Amino acid sequence: MATHRHWLLLLFLPWALLSRRGAQPPDALYPVVLLPGNTCSQLEARLTDAYEPPPESPQCGAGSNERGRWFRLWRNATAMDDPAVAPCLADQLRVVYDPAARDFRNEPGVETRVLGFGSTADFLADTEANKDLCMGRLVEALQQAGYRDGETLFGAPYDFRQAPAARGQPCRAFARFTRRLRALVERASRENGGRPVVIVSHSQGGYFALEFLNRSPLPWRRRYVKHYVMASTGAGGFLLPLRNLASVPRDALEAPDALVALPSPAVFGPGTPPLVVTRARNYTARDIPEFLAAIGVPPLGVTLYETRALPLQLGFRAPVVPTTCINGVGQPTMEQLVYWDGNFSETPQVVYGDGDGFLPVASIVALDTVIGGDPRQEYYKSIKLAGTSHAGVVSDAAALKRVVDEILWSPPI
Known part of the structure; x- marks a missing residue:
């Protein structure tokens, strides 16, 4: 017992x-x-010849001395504070889903280590x-x-x-x-x-x-x-990833940690208040696939939630x-998001309840x-x-x- x-x-x-x-x-x-x-x-990165900088930021990795050597990727406070370098950090830090491997990986040409x-x-x-x-x-x-x-x-x-x-x-x-x-x-x-x-x-x-x-x-x-x-x-899970994904829906294809942290229907089930409220409809934890589609997450992102993240949530043991x-x-904690006009690009009204913040x-x-x-x-x-x-x-x-x-x-x- x-x-x-x-x-x-x-x-x-x-x-x-x-x-x-x-x-x-x-x-x-x-x-x-x-x-x-x-x-x-802390993460370090190394760029190989396969790395192609974003078209809008050709300066990323342009110097020959930046290829083949390890450098601090996270946390790189200098890059985060420099508007000219910040896009490079974001590009080299992100992960993307590889359908062939059925897994997430770094950008091509970016190697990382912990x-x-x-x-x-x-x-x-x-x-x-x-x-x-x-x-x-x-x-x-x-x-x-x-x-x-x-x-x-x-x-x-x-x-x-x-x-x-x-x-x-x-x-x-x-x-x-x-x-x-x-x-x-x-x-x-x-x-x-x-x-x-x-x-x-x-x-x-x-x-x-x-x-x-x-x-x-x-x-x-x-x-x-x-x-x-x-x-x-x-x-x-908790509600902050819901709000963040509403702001940047494509993150669903680049942030598997956000998908796993979404509120679980095993905890926020029948009898609990809806997580998201709009004039047209409400969304509970059971409705997260529909919510992801409504905010503009690509169909692949919804599938990744349903196949990779949701079973993990339901298997919490x-x-x-x-x-x-x-x-x-005893800390004010986000428990409901209100997008009354259904415009998910706007900042929602937040209803707070109990929790740890x-x-x-x-x-x-x-x-x-x-x-x-x-x-x-x-x-x-x-x-x-x-x-x-x-x-x-x-x-x-x-x-x-x-x-x-x-x-x-x-x-x-």
Whole structure:
């Protein structure tokens, strides 16, 4: 029988006052692997002779010294701030669907790689804001507790542009990430006396971690995973991708991560308010294919949603390892978009409800049913942090205290 503890916590004391454990000796620590949120992984790119700059931006990759060498693609703040170079960054960063391969790929002539796999050093935490968003504060807190990067603390950055796809659909990027993460978990355990690993994810990293666990053999999970701590991840997606796709419909062919994050009909089902309201008709989560068509997403984009993203959403399930989900609540969160005149190119009126600022509360509490309600899930805990934002779960002092305590704690399995 699953153990369920659903706590609504009002945490307010600073980290320094609440931290009582102090630094632990290395032989008392279970190794930790962190998966950061969206855009927090660093990417490098290399242009080959096959790369053709956009016709409107012939300067992209025009210099011979820019061919054949690796350069920082994400995050490249200089390029983002330079109007002459920004179109080059956008073109070289995007992924496109290849019908022949039935998979997403880079633009022809653009090769990419993820920096620093195995380490947390290359997480995007070079500014105070990025440190809050990209687990920089959590890394610091774990180091205070005695963890050392590359010894007991490891990072698993990934290509955030390419989300996992439904089973049976090719997804080379996720398959490669799965192989690397499995090897990293095994190495972390081996180098720490055979102790199993604590996997900790934030935001989009949770979807990668959950799919990784569910696609790993159950005996392997039981041998190598001590505890999974999933922060700021819901079971049903959120509304921001709907609004973004309405603004730029072609992104459906270039942003598989947006399709996967759309609200799931398994969570936003009958009895829940419509997600999009117009004078002519309303759209629920069941109507997302029709909504995508209405905003101008090409038919192929609708098909990609129905074949690659939707089955993945409907298959959201328990990882069958000891699991703690930690989410913020009590923040104004988008729960309905109103395009009263049916003009989806205009900025919609937004109706707000409860959540963490990104994830609606319906997506958050669904974890308790989907994961906690699975009889195979032997241990599950759900923690809601009152007044805590999506990023605040891994950056606010009191929330960090709670997350670190869960990492250091041993589930009774």
